[in-house]
Amino acid sequence: xxxxxxxxxxxxxxxxxxxxxxxxxxxxxxxxxxxxxxxxxxxxxxxxxxxxxxxxxxxxxxxxxxxxxxxxxxxxxxxxxxxxxxxxxxxxxxxxxxxxxxxxxxxxxxxxxxxxxxxxxxxxxxxxxxxxxxxxxxxxxxxxxxxxxxxxxxxxxxxxxxxxxxxxxxxxxxxxxxxxxxxxxxxxxxxxxxxxxxxxxxxxxxxxxxxxxxxxxxxxxxxxxxxxxxxxxxxxxxxxxxxxxxxxxxxxxxxxxxxxxxxxxxxxxxxxxxxxxxxxxxxxxxxxxxxxxxxxxxxxxxxxxxxxxxxxxxxxxxxxxxxxxxxxxx
Numbered sequence: 078x079x080x081x082x083x084x085x086x087x088x089x090x091x092x093x094x095x096x097x098x099x100x101x102x103x104x105x106x107x108x109x110x111x112x113x114x115x116x117x118x119x120x121x122x123x124x125x126x127x128x129x130x131x132x133x134x135x136x137x138x139x140x141x142x143x144x145x146x147x148x149x150x151x152x153x154x155x156x157x158x159x160x161x162x163x164x165x166x167x168x169x170x171x172x173x174x175x176x177x178x179x180x181x182x183x184x185x186x187x188x189x190x191x192x193x194x195x196x197x198x199x200x201x202x203x204x205x206x207x208x209x210x211x212x213x214x215x216x217x218x219x220x221x222x223x224x225x226x227x228x229x230x231x232x233x234x235x236x237x238x239x240x241x242x243x244x245x246x247x248x249x250x251x252x253x254x255x256x257x258x259x260x261x262x263x264x265x266x267x268x269x270x271x272x273x274x275x276x277x278x279x280x281x282x283x284x285x286x287x288x289x290x291x292x293x294x295x296x297x298x299x300x301x302x303x304x305x306x307x308x309x310x311x312x313x314x315x316x317x318x319x320x321x322x323x324x325x326x327x328x329x330x331x332x333x334x335x336x337x338x339x340x341x342x343x344x345x346x347x348x349x350x351x352x353x354x355x356x357x358x359x360x361x362x363x364x365x366x367x368x369x370x371x372x373x374x375x376x377x378x379x380x381x382x383x384x385x386x387x388x389x390x391x392x393x394x395x396x397x398x399x400x401x402x403x404x405x406x407x
Contacts, residue, residue, distance in 0.1 A: 098122075101258035114190070115139050124266045127152070127203030132252060135161070135195040147185045150233055152203045153225055154178040155276055157240060157248050160360075161195030163188070167235035172357075175244070177276060179234035180204050181227030198248050200269055210270070211277070221281035236283070242390045244275050292334055299324045300338045303331060307347055311374035314347060351375060352388050359397040366393045 099105040104123040117135030124130060138161075145166070156163075156176040163170055166186020170176040204226045212218055218226065224234050240248070251268050254261055292300070303324035306315060315323070320343065321331040335343050351373040358369045370381045370393075385393045 099257045099261060102262065105261075114141060114195070117195070122262075122265060124262060124269060125206075127206035128266070128269060129201040130251065130265060130269055131199040131201070133161075133195055133197040133199070134252075135193075138190065138193050138195050140190070140192040142187055142189045145183075145186050145188050148183045149181075149229055150178070150183050151180055152201055153180055153207060155200040155202075155272065157198045157200070157244065157272070159196040159198070159240070159245065159248055159252075161190070161193055161197050163190040167233070168237050170237055173240045173245070173353075175238055175240055175276075177225070177234070177236045177238070177280065179225040179227050181229070181231045181233035183233050196252070198251055198272075200272055202273065210273070219277070219281070221284040222277055225280075236280070238279055238283075241275070242388055244272065246390055247271050247275075292338060296326070296330065296334055297338060299326050300331070300334050303335065303343075304339065304346070307343065308350060311347075311351065314344075314374070317343065348384060349388070352385055355381075355385065355393065356389060356396070359393060362397065366397065369393065 095106045095108045097103060097105065098107045098120055102122075105120070107118045107120040109118060114133070115135045115138030117133070117137065120132040120134070122130045122132075154176075156170055156178070158170055158172060158174050160172055162172065165176075165188050166184055167178070168176045207226070208216060208218065211222070217223070227233055247268050251265060254264055254268075256264055291297075303320050303326065306320060306323055317328055317331065321328045324331065326334070332343065335341075335346070339346055341349060354373045355369050358364055358372060359366070364372065367378065370376075370378060375381045382392050385391075385396070389396055391399065
């Protein structure tokens with residue numbers, strides 16, 4: 078996906094070969110074939126001091142595992158996965174997920190990624206840049222995100238969430254940015270700040286949810302069992318009454334508790350799961366759209382197309398064609 082100029086240079090500190098991706102921007106460079114990841118590119122764009130984007134595009138990755146020492150991280154990192162998985166000692170981030178990492182100590186760990194194709198966007202923000210953008214007159218960060226900035230002896234904050242359709246739209250706009258030079262830098266900085274805005278909004282909403290009183294352990298166990306029953310019956314979904322009976326909950330507790338525990342109503346969760354399964358099947362390319370729809374337990378093609386478009390921003394057929402077009406270009 079990332080086009081690079083032909084003028085290659087050598088990084089004297091690492092010995093790796095890199096090229097200037099944008100001939101009008103010396104702060105936009107790509108490392109070719111990162112040996113620790115697989116065959117592909119890592120594009121780094123320094124937007125300004127303390128604000129950087131990186132695009133990892135590895136169409137031919139392989140299983141990778143490496144021991145990493147304890148590290149003091151003085152900046153914040155936001156990892157957005159369009160495709161790809163990794164484990165880093167604090168989180169496991171998969172397809173269509175993002176990871177938030179605050180400043181502070183990253184513990185000794187084993188960095189692992191399976192054999193896979195990867196397309197990821199990483200946003201790096203120094204703590205002082207975050208404060209310059211978001212702090213109030215007294216220099217304090219807004220409630221709900223102040224914990225992103227940790228002390229030197231404090232384990233860094235980390236959390237994983239789902240990439241939403243609006244986030245994914247911005248990620249693809251970054252990957253496909255057609256401009257060079259100053260217009261490109263202005264465009265990408267705007268998109269970087271848009272991603273940061275999504276992260277602030279998501280984190281504040283999560284922190285707000287966690288102030289709600291937690292459910293008793295027994296109720297939570299039954300709700301998780303209800304979720305298992307729900308997903309085991311994709312083609313013939315249980316009614317709320319049957320789901321409540323089999324999980325030994327009353328309907329009111331099931332409805333209210335399920336939304337508190339999983340963030341959605343019972344049937345919104347079922348639809349979301351079906352759509353995620355459909356997305357994965359479309360990406361594998363072995364089935365037609367109608368076959369995918371049937372495989373995830375849906376029967377109305379118009380409804381399937383509308384729900385898929387609302388979640389992923391494209392019709393199922395368009396998504397499949399775009400995905401395989403991306404694979405072919407890679």
